[in-house]
Amino acid sequence: MSSLRSLDENLISHIPPFRKLERVDIREILDAATPKRFSAGQAIFEEHEPAERFFLLLDGHVRVIRTTASGDQVIARHIVSGELMGIASAIGRTTYPASAVAIDDCLVLFWPTSLWKTFVEKYDGFATETYKTVGERISEANNHILELATQQVEQRVARALLRLAIQSSRITDEGMEIDFPLTRQNISEMTGTTLYTVSRLLSAWEKQGIVNSGRKKVIVTEMNKLKTLADLDPMADS
Amino acid sequence: MSSLRSLDENLISHIPPFRKLERVDIREILDAATPKRFSAGQAIFEEHEPAERFFLLLDGHVRVIRTTASGDQVIARHIVSGELMGIASAIGRTTYPASAVAIDDCLVLFWPTSLWKTFVEKYDGFATETYKTVGERISEANNHILELATQQVEQRVARALLRLAIQSSRITDEGMEIDFPLTRQNISEMTGTTLYTVSRLLSAWEKQGIVNSGRKKVIVTEMNKLKTLADLDPMADS
DNA sequence: GGGGAAGTTTGTGCTAGAACAACCTATTCG
DNA sequence: CGAATAGGTTGTTCTAGCACAAACTTCCCC
Numbered sequence: 440m441s442s443l444r445s446l447d448e449n450l451i452s453h454i455p456p457f458r459k460l461e462r463v464d465i466r467e468i469l470d471a472a473t474p475k476r477f478s479a480g481q482a483i484f485e486e487h488e489p490a491e492r493f494f495l496l497l498d499g500h501v502r503v504i505r506t507t508a509s510g511d512q513v514i515a516r517h518i519v520s521g522e523l524m525g526i527a528s529a530i531g532r533t534t535y536p537a538s539a540v541a542i543d544d545c546l547v548l549f550w551p552t553s554l555w556k557t558f559v560e561k562y563d564g565f566a567t568e569t570y571k572t573v574g575e576r577i578s579e580a581n582n583h584i585l586e587l588a589t590q591q592v593e594q595r596v597a598r599a600l601l602r603l604a605i606q607s608s609r610i611t612d613e614g615m616e617i618d619f620p621l622t623r624q625n626i627s628e629m630t631g632t633t634l635y636t637v638s639r640l641l642s643a644w645e646k647q648g649i650v651n652s653g654r655k656k657v658i659v660t661e662m663n664k665l666k667t668l669a670d671l672d673p674m675a676d677s
Numbered sequence: 678m679s680s681l682r683s684l685d686e687n688l689i690s691h692i693p694p695f696r697k698l699e700r701v702d703i704r705e706i707l708d709a710a711t712p713k714r715f716s717a718g719q720a721i722f723e724e725h726e727p728a729e730r731f732f733l734l735l736d737g738h739v740r741v742i743r744t745t746a747s748g749d750q751v752i753a754r755h756i757v758s759g760e761l762m763g764i765a766s767a768i769g770r771t772t773y774p775a776s777a778v779a780i781d782d783c784l785v786l787f788w789p790t791s792l793w794k795t796f797v798e799k800y801d802g803f804a805t806e807t808y809k810t811v812g813e814r815i816s817e818a819n820n821h822i823l824e825l826a827t828q829q830v831e832q833r834v835a836r837a838l839l840r841l842a843i844q845s846s847r848i849t850d851e852g853m854e855i856d857f858p859l860t861r862q863n864i865s866e867m868t869g870t871t872l873y874t875v876s877r878l879l880s881a882w883e884k885q886g887i888v889n890s891g892r893k894k895v896i897v898t899e900m901n902k903l904k905t906l907a908d909l910d911p912m913a914d915s
Numbered sequence: 916g917g918g919g920a921a922g923t924t925t926g927t928g929c930t931a932g933a934a935c936a937a938c939c940t941a942t943t944c945g
Numbered sequence: 946c947g948a949a950t951a952g953g954t955t956g957t958t959c960t961a962g963c964a965c966a967a968a969c970t971t972c973c974c975c
Contacts, residue, residue, distance in 0.1 A: 505819065505823055507823060507827050508908075509827070509908075511826075511827040513822065513823050513826050513827065515819060515822070527812070529808065529812075530808050530809065530811050530812030530815060531805060531808050531809030531812045532812050532816075536815070536816055536819060537819070567769060570767065570768050570769050570808075571768065571769030573768050573811065573815070574765075574767075574768030574769045574770050576815065577768060577774070577811070577814065577815055577818065578770075578774055580815065580818040580819055580822060581743065581753060581774060581775070581818055583822050584751065584753070584818060584821050584822055584825065585743055585745060585751050587822065587825035587826060587869060588749075588751050588825060588868075588869030589745050589747070589749040589751065589869070630826075631825060631826030631827070670746075670747075
């Protein structure tokens with residue numbers, strides 16, 4: 440895909456915030472967008488930076504990170520293709536509340552923040568859909584708080600893996616393989632524990648045949664057993 | 678104040694989401710509002726209930742609570758007078774994500790959720806202001822996650838008390854007294870610990886002259902020392 | 916192809932803070 | 946007023962999970 444040619448409408452026409460729009464609107468939106476590639480490890484935007492752009496991840500995986508004064512890192516969430524990011528502007532912020540780092544090679548579109556207002560006013564359904572996204576992220580955050588405050592490390596790690604397996608995995612003959620590189624350290628930063636504890640848990644689960652993991656790789660082989668560990672009803676799907 | 682007489686415009690004219698509005702608009706908004714009193718302990722709305730109304734707290738204090746399947750409670754936040762609550766509709770939710778309970782006697786106004794859309798469209802500035810509120814709550818939630826994931830109990834409790842002292846206290850000759858009843862149990866539910874640990878911390882701090890606490894009562898006598906414990910710069914005000 | 920570098924595993928303390936228990940004190944209300 | 950109840954304190958025990966160390970494995974790239 441060359442950034443010289445104009446972008447294909449099918450790129451975004453199926454993505455929630457744009458789904459309800461007419462072809463002409465999509466055309467307009469794409470013409471205003473700048474595509475950009477990021478390679479693994481590159482920062483897409485940084486915490487505290489002025490929020491001058493908002494982004495749509497077209498391909499790849501992004502980690503959203505916050506860092507404390509004392510240097511500890513926490514992974515707030517993972518963004519998968521089709522999701523908007525850096526939508527601080529939507530909620531009246533002028534700086535990004537967290538940093539976004541490309542996990543693998545990523546393709547994103549971005550727009551200047553000044554266009555946010557236009558999008559909301561001009562394109563029907565865009566506002567509703569994106570505010571729904573904001574709502575979902577609040578819920579996620581609150582669930583995370585509940586987990587951190589009430590659950591044991593084992594449950595939290597189980598839940599984190601389940602979420603990733605559901606959100607972003609490919610089916611292999613072994614099970615559901617999380618489809619981006621993920622280290623013990625990463626998992627510990629998602630769950631507020633240490634890489635050592637995660638390693639021990641994964642080793643134990645491997646012996647019980649629940650997961651199958653390797654360097655930067657986790658395959659969930661027994662979803663239901665993992666759900667039991669997460670203290671979720673193993674019968675409930677999704 | 679009688680609910681039979683029409684509501685005084687001054688009630689809400691200074692509150693952020695309404696501040697920029699004309700008198701006529703305020704009049705309209707008030708005429709559409711229903712006032713209601715809640716006595717200490719009463720639930721204003723419950724988690725999972727359909728979000729049929731949104732509220733403005735005019736007087737009193739409200740606790741926002743989430744409960745886990747296993748019965749643990751977590752206090753998500755405290756609402757003080759002048760704040761909106763139950764604004765699930767703003768973010769495309771159809772049910773309340775948490776329960777709201779009156780801590781002391783409260784006076785609230787409420788409107789049917791169906792009016793939300795009207796408010797946003799009709800009253801300029803209402804949308805911007807409320808989305809800013811939503812944004813602040815996301816930040817709060819994310820900060821809470823960061824704290825739970827990286828800090829010791831002592832720091833978390835110190836921060837929780839600091840926040841309350843700043844948000845909702847009266848100045849007495851002893852120091853800043855949190856102006857609503859607050860138990861050790863409550864504090865533990867805000868910080869993801871146990872009432873025993875909170876009790877020990879408060880006892881220790883009392884000996885050091887940092888706080889002065891009693892039954893359902895906490896007075897912060899030495900803000901700066903508490904800030905040091907919270908690992909925040911004691912020089913930074915607000 | 917060999918030497919880092921990055922990621923993982925596992926062992927051995929050790930301690931923050933949870934759990935439980937027992938008792939104490941302030942409030943409330945019949 | 947006096948019993949019941951809600952809230953608070955403090956002692957003791959115990960363990961989940963952190964910290965640190967050391968060795969191992971996989972990958973990458975010069």
